[in-house]
């Protein structure tokens with residue numbers, strides 16, 4: 001996940017390319033020395049930008065142009081082709097710009113240009129004097145960063161129960177847990193970012209209560225902070241089995257601290273049992289196996305992730321793990337934990353130096369509920385991410401929002417959804433009037449294979465498969481009443497992007 005390693009291909013733009021080769025609708029990918037560059041026609045001009053996505057280095061030349069933006073094929077970040085600004089998460093940094101010279105009917109690109117003037121965009125109007133963000137995760141960070149990017153100059157306080165400044169949470173169950181991601185990949189921004197942007201980041205601090213009418217939050221240290229605009233982005237809590245009672249060598253994984261504890265324990269362990277065959281459970285199984293532990297997975301379903309992905313794709317993910325030595329005990333549940341052993345409901349037992357629960361999460365909605373905000377399957381928000389209380393917005397795993405496509409009220413636990421909601425909420429807290437209408441998207445990685453999923457299909461009655469799952473070239477369409485609700489792809493990144501974009505434009509896929 002460290003970035004695109006491939007040497008850029010395509011025409012050498014230092015030698016010039018015919019103007020006619022630059023498409024009106026797409027982009028032309030080539031290179032300037034070692035740098036990958038895309039050329040695009042934008043409003044009668046030619047622009048040249050780095051082709052390397054600033055998230056994990058995805059190849060933007062293989063992405064999708066939508067209007068004057070380009071979307072990354074890996075995790076759907078969206079960049080302005082005019083300025084290079086990262087308009088939509090998960091990328092945050094802008095793309096490098098290159099200087100374009102047009103001579104006759106040829107276009108030359110030889111060197112980088114200076115960055116575009118910032119702020120790229122501002123939200124004008126009456127900004128709140130004091131903005132408070134509760135939560136230092138995906139949504140909270142994205143909101144703080146976007147508020148400053150949109151020209152917010154007022155007080156900005158971010159309160160996080162986490163011990164660490166905002167970090168790349170999805171990596172906690174992937175390369176970082178497997179031991180193949182260096183520490184410097186993890187923070188979303190260095191410490192100086194918060195100082196330079198005057199973001200008062202309070203770590204290890206919990207908001208204990210919220211007075212919605214008095215516009216005040218009270219911290220666990222007894223101090224209070226007043227706000228004019230508040231974002232609730234408290235995320236979700238992993239579920240720990242209560243019965244049977246787990247032993248002290250049982251873990252859940254949500255925070256960086258959880259991950260460090262897991263890694264410490266894994267270093268002295270030989271055998272791990274993962275309870276639950278969820279996305280995170282299986283990623284953890286893979287990461288611990290990559291560390292050399294023997295790993296058993298226990299789950300009640302017949303096929304991992306069958307409910308979300310269907311038996312074919314779920315079975316494929318299972319086979320990837322089995323090929324690496326992960327053992328599955330499916331159709332089984334845990335009947336007891338004893339020191340060093342996990343017993344199953346068929347009276348079999350598994351040795352376990354450590355047990356990891358991957359049985360789902362619960363949204364942290366207590367603060368909102370206690371403050372009298374409407375909570376119904378999550379913190380109620382409208383399509384502008386406003387809660388039921390004036391001056392308070394909510395985003396991320398806690399937010400129950402109207403799906404722009406179906407109107408159905410949904411709550412989603414995906415990184416990109418949380419970040420994008422944080423970005424939309426920030427704009428609206430400054431007085432913009434932006435609707436949250438992005439197609440939900442997530443990815444999950446298993447032994448180098450990435451599944452990408454767009455849309456939302458809480459209940460589907462039919463799955464259509466096109467292509468070969470084993471051949472890593474397939475799409476699975478999830479239908480309800482004959483309508484495609486969501487699509488999962490393997491090796492068909494562009495198709496996934498196209499569906500996400502079509503749904504956003506009111507079309508079908």
Ligand SMILES: Cc1cc2nc3c(=O)[nH]c(=O)nc-3n(C[C@H](O)[C@H](O)[C@H](O)COP(=O)(O)OP(=O)(O)OC[C@H]3O[C@@H](n4cnc5c(N)ncnc54)[C@H](O)[C@@H]3O)c2cc1C
Nearest residue numbers: 135136137138139161162207235396397413414415418442
């Ligand atoms: C290990 C792991 C791997 C994942 N992998 C993927 C993936 O591959 N793809 C994907 O799409 N999604 C993935 N997810 C899900 C994704 O990380 C979440 O959907 C996303 O982080 C939700 O963002 P959020 O801002 O709502 O909550 P979080 O990122 O959880 O942030 C919540 C923040 O609120 C703070 N907080 C909570 N209560 C309080 C309080 N009372 N006072 C102050 N602060 C408080 C927390 O400390 C935390 O900082 C993964 C999640 C985990 C745990």
Ligand code: FES
Nearest residue numbers: 053055056058072
């Ligand atoms: S690499 Fe481009 S969005 Fe992740």
